[in-house]
Amino acid sequence: MEELKVELRSETTQFIIVRLGDEQYGIAIKYVDNIVRMQHITRVPKVQSYLKGVINLRGEVIPVMSIRVKMDLPADEYTKATRIIILKLEQQGNIGIIVDEVKEVVTLDNSQIEKVAYESKEEKDNFIFAIGKYADGGLISLLDLNSVVLEKESV
Amino acid sequence: MDVSQYLEIFIDETKEHLQNLNTEILNLEQDPENVDTINEIFRAAHSLKGMAGTMGYKRMQTLTHDMENVFSEVRNGSIKVKGNMIDILFQCLDALEEYLNLIQESGDEGTNDNEPLIRQLNVVLNSKESPAPVEKKPEEPVKKEPVEEGDAPKWLSIKFDGTQKHVLQEAVNQGKNVYGLTVKVQEACILKAARAFLVFKALEDLGEVIISSPSVQDIEDEKFDLDFSLIYVSDSPLEKVLQAVKSVSEIEGAQGAAIDEEKIKDFTGEAAVKEKEPVAVAVEEPPVVVEKPVERKPPAVAQSPAAKGTEKKSQMSKPAVNRTVRVDIEKLDVLMNLVSELIIAKNSLVSASVGDSAGNSSVNEHIEYLESVTTNLHESVMKVRMVPIESVVSKFPRMIRDLTKKLDKKMELYMSGEETELDRTVVDEIGDPLMHLLRNAADHGLEPGEVRKAAGKPEVGSIFLDAYQDGNNVVIEVRDDGAGINTDAVKEKAISRGVITPEQGESMTDQEIMNLLFHAGFSTAEKVSDISGRGVGLDVVKSKIEALSGEVEVKSKMGMGSTWTIRLPLTLAIIQALMVDVGGEKYAISLGSIQTIEDITPDEIKTVQNKEVINLRGIVIPIIRLNGVLDIESKKNPEDNMTVVIVKKGDRLAGLVVDELMGQQEIVIKSLGRYITKCKIISGATILGDGEVALILDTNALF
Numbered sequence: 001m002e003e004l005k006v007e008l009r010s011e012t013t014q015f016i017i018v019r020l021g022d023e024q025y026g027i028a029i030k031y032v033d034n035i036v037r038m039q040h041i042t043r044v045p046k047v048q049s050y051l052k053g054v055i056n057l058r059g060e061v062i063p064v065m066s067i068r069v070k071m072d073l074p075a076d077e078y079t080k081a082t083r084i085i086i087l088k089l090e091q092q093g094n095i096g097i098i099v100d101e102v103k104e105v106v107t108l109d110n111s112q113i114e115k116v117a118y119e120s121k122e123e124k125d126n127f128i129f130a131i132g133k134y135a136d137g138g139l140i141s142l143l144d145l146n147s148v149v150l151e152k153e154s155v
Numbered sequence: 156m157d158v159s160q161y162l163e164i165f166i167d168e169t170k171e172h173l174q175n176l177n178t179e180i181l182n183l184e185q186d187p188e189n190v191d192t193i194n195e196i197f198r199a200a201h202s203l204k205g206m207a208g209t210m211g212y213k214r215m216q217t218l219t220h221d222m223e224n225v226f227s228e229v230r231n232g233s234i235k236v237k238g239n240m241i242d243i244l245f246q247c248l249d250a251l252e253e254y255l256n257l258i259q260e261s262g263d264e265g266t267n268d269n270e271p272l273i274r275q276l277n278v279v280l281n282s283k284e285s286p287a288p289v290e291k292k293p294e295e296p297v298k299k300e301p302v303e304e305g306d307a308p309k310w311l312s313i314k315f316d317g318t319q320k321h322v323l324q325e326a327v328n329q330g331k332n333v334y335g336l337t338v339k340v341q342e343a344c345i346l347k348a349a350r351a352f353l354v355f356k357a358l359e360d361l362g363e364v365i366i367s368s369p370s371v372q373d374i375e376d377e378k379f380d381l382d383f384s385l386i387y388v389s390d391s392p393l394e395k396v397l398q399a400v401k402s403v404s405e406i407e408g409a410q411g412a413a414i415d416e417e418k419i420k421d422f423t424g425e426a427a428v429k430e431k432e433p434v435a436v437a438v439e440e441p442p443v444v445v446e447k448p449v450e451r452k453p454p455a456v457a458q459s460p461a462a463k464g465t466e467k468k469s470q471m472s473k474p475a476v477n478r479t480v481r482v483d484i485e486k487l488d489v490l491m492n493l494v495s496e497l498i499i500a501k502n503s504l505v506s507a508s509v510g511d512s513a514g515n516s517s518v519n520e521h522i523e524y525l526e527s528v529t530t531n532l533h534e535s536v537m538k539v540r541m542v543p544i545e546s547v548v549s550k551f552p553r554m555i556r557d558l559t560k561k562l563d564k565k566m567e568l569y570m571s572g573e574e575t576e577l578d579r580t581v582v583d584e585i586g587d588p589l590m591h592l593l594r595n596a597a598d599h600g601l602e603p604g605e606v607r608k609a610a611g612k613p614e615v616g617s618i619f620l621d622a623y624q625d626g627n628n629v630v631i632e633v634r635d636d637g638a639g640i641n642t643d644a645v646k647e648k649a650i651s652r653g654v655i656t657p658e659q660g661e662s663m664t665d666q667e668i669m670n671l672l673f674h675a676g677f678s679t680a681e682k683v684s685d686i687s688g689r690g691v692g693l694d695v696v697k698s699k700i701e702a703l704s705g706e707v708e709v710k711s712k713m714g715m716g717s718t719w720t721i722r723l724p725l726t727l728a729i730i731q732a733l734m735v736d737v738g739g740e741k742y743a744i745s746l747g748s749i750q751t752i753e754d755i756t757p758d759e760i761k762t763v764q765n766k767e768v769i770n771l772r773g774i775v776i777p778i779i780r781l782n783g784v785l786d787i788e789s790k791k792n793p794e795d796n797m798t799v800v801i802v803k804k805g806d807r808l809a810g811l812v813v814d815e816l817m818g819q820q821e822i823v824i825k826s827l828g829r830y831i832t833k834c835k836i837i838s839g840a841t842i843l844g845d846g847e848v849a850l851i852l853d854t855n856a857l858f
Contacts, residue, residue, distance in 0.1 A: 044850060
């Protein structure tokens with residue numbers, strides 16, 4: 001019986017809940033390498049507008065992008081709550097994304113995750129791969145990090 | 156145990172042996188009588204054969220075996236070295252290289268038997284004059300030696316227990332031979348366990364190892380000195396067994412003798428005694444064993460027949476081989492990274508002390524100390540990464556020889572400075588560009604013999620490859636005494652190919668025209684040959700060298716020849732840089748590319764063809780406003796004097812307008828990562844003392 005429980009639990013995924021404007025998004029925790037405070041970002045000229053520049057993370061130079069610019073949301077306003085989430089992706093290596101606030105870590109059972117099947121015309125919806133449902137009825141958009149990070153020529 | 160774990164060693168060593176063979180066979184061609192050369196060739200071929208055999212690459216083994224036969228006859232003097240034979244040998248080397256490439260890619264040697272080559276080798280072999288008497292000689296001393304020396308082989312001290320004795324007796328009853336063997340590994344051998352394993356593997360093909368001392372496990376863990384002993388059962392005669400052991404490279408020798416039934420009993424008796432009274436070892440024959448069981452080196456070790464004849468010579472004229480340690484480049488990178496962090500730490504200390512205007516002298520002392528430590532550490536780590544370019548250039552004499560035949564032009568390659576050292580990553584990359592340049596020199600540069608004679612030059616053309624260190628750069632020059640570059644032909648070609656317009660052609664200097672040769676899709680060869688003339692050579696050379704942060708130039712004089720000069724930075728990871736401020740942002744410019752720094756007034760800037768230039772001491776230099784290139788507002792008043800950093804790229808100069816100079820600093824180059832690829836003018840980033848990231852300008856991309 002005990003073993004069975006453990007197995008059930010392993011079918012859950014942990015997400016870091018972040019705030020962008022008024023909306024909340026979930027980022028799968030296995031892609032998160034680190035969360036750091038906002039710091040000086042060195043601008044890199046002649047790159048896509050959503051690439052804010054590079055930062056120094058313990059001796060490594062890491063590119064930082066603005067998820068807001070990429071989603072066509074109003075530009076970032078840096079506050080005390082602003083964080084850079086360092087993602088660890090296989091293809092692109094480490095990359096930082098700027099979020100307005102990091103709220104909490106939630107554990108969602110796979111049954112609570114509902115894949116989005118529809119093709120949306122709205123830009124920001126394309127960055128979402130599923131909707132997570134809280135036990136209390138709340139909803140959360142789960143970010144598809146690959147399409148978030150994917151290079152976009154038009155911007 | 157699995158052979159695959161030795162594959163890497165095998166590949167590395169095979170490459171070394173092949174390179175060695177290439178060089179030595181070239182020497183042999185020049186000096187067919189040189190005994191040392193022949194011996195060296197023989198040794199290399201022999202090791203190669205043994206290695207291929209133990210790794211199970213039968214085709215490779217067969218081919219090397221036949222080559223070895225030829226070398227053996229050459230050594231015995233029954234075959235004379237002839238031009239045709241050298242050609243066949245080179246073809247064999249190429250075939251071996253092919254095997255090796257296949258093995259490297261797939262782990263398998265492929266299915267090409269290279270039969271025609273083997274047949275040719277046999278033809279050479281059969282041309283010998285008197286085969287019979289010579290061949291047997293080297294065999295004899297081997298057989299006799301262990302007996303004559305009266306030395307106590309270590310295998311005699313191996314003890315058996317009851318079961319083992321039983322097994323041995325069983326084997327004898329079945330008519331098999333039981334041998335005692337002592338195998339000695341060369342002192343210089345690095346991977347003793349691997350060698351021992353190969354010995355075991357070779358032996359297992361012929362029979363069965365019953366007992367080993369030390370135990371197999373200890374041998375695998377490299378817990379043995381230079382030798383190990385075995386009791387071994389086999390159908391094969393002793394000679395064959397010893398031969399198999401010696402075919403493993405880096406095995407210094409093997410001793411062995413047959414053990415008959417009585418001796419097995421004796422051993423048993425000994426073991427029985429031992430159990431009761433461990434100190435008194437009662438061995439009847441030979442009794443010497445007891446006296447020197449711990450002697451480290453057996454006084455005489457049977458040499459393989461190959462090495463035997465040459466033993467004395469090789470000791471006397473042993474070439475100074477570089478004793479190298481193979482270091483995983485990743486480990487070095489980690490070390491490098493640590494050093495860079497140390498430098499960052501130093502930089503932050505420096506900036507902290509500057510902030511602390513009181514100028515605490517003891518802090519300064521520490522900083523100075525730290526500085527000297529980091530500098531030394533940096534240098535020594537760099538040195539570990541440095542390898543002589545020899546490993547790349549040593550294949551060129553062979554290539555030129557092939558070209559001589561192919562092009563039917565007589566030429567000689569003269570090389571100097573092979574010992575010049577460069578960063579490992581650079582050395583790995585520089586081979587192809589150099590090969591292109593040499594082929595070019597041979598094909599386009601040198602004229603055919605008749606033309607040379609008519610021009611009053613020696614018929615044999617000369618190509619020079621010189622390498623030397625020049626400050627923080629390494630310079631490699633490829634020079635020929637051929638026809639030189641015909642600038643008019645180049646100009647015509649460029650115009651006909653649409654690379655330049657006829658009007659542009661009018662105003663170009665000879666040097667500018669020569670630089671057109673590096674333009675993509677450009678080849679002036681009247682005839683397109685398979686050696687060069689595909690028109691991709693030179694622009695590939697250029698881009699490859701620029702990727703290494705180097706530069707390539709050409710100088711030429713009609714009728715006198717041309718010189719191609721490659722300049723490479725000694726190291727790529729840490730550079731001296733000038734920090735500049737543009738619109739409040741900090742950028743680093745490599746000191747190596749900076750010519751001078753000038754202070755100019757705005758009215759010194761003139762406009763030529765819509766481009767801003769300055770006339771600096773008689774030279775017209777185009778001006779590049781960095782704030783424009785970097786998309787940022789300059790913070791300086793346009794009326795004020797401007798600071799211009801003059802940078803060079805080859806012979807060309809350009810002036811970069813910056814807001815402010817911030818000083819010189821040693822910076823650690825960091826990559827911007829795979830994600831930022833669009834920005835061509837930034838070659839990387841560095842971390843400053845305060846933890847901020849500054850970008851490094853690639854001035855070459857600004858031209």
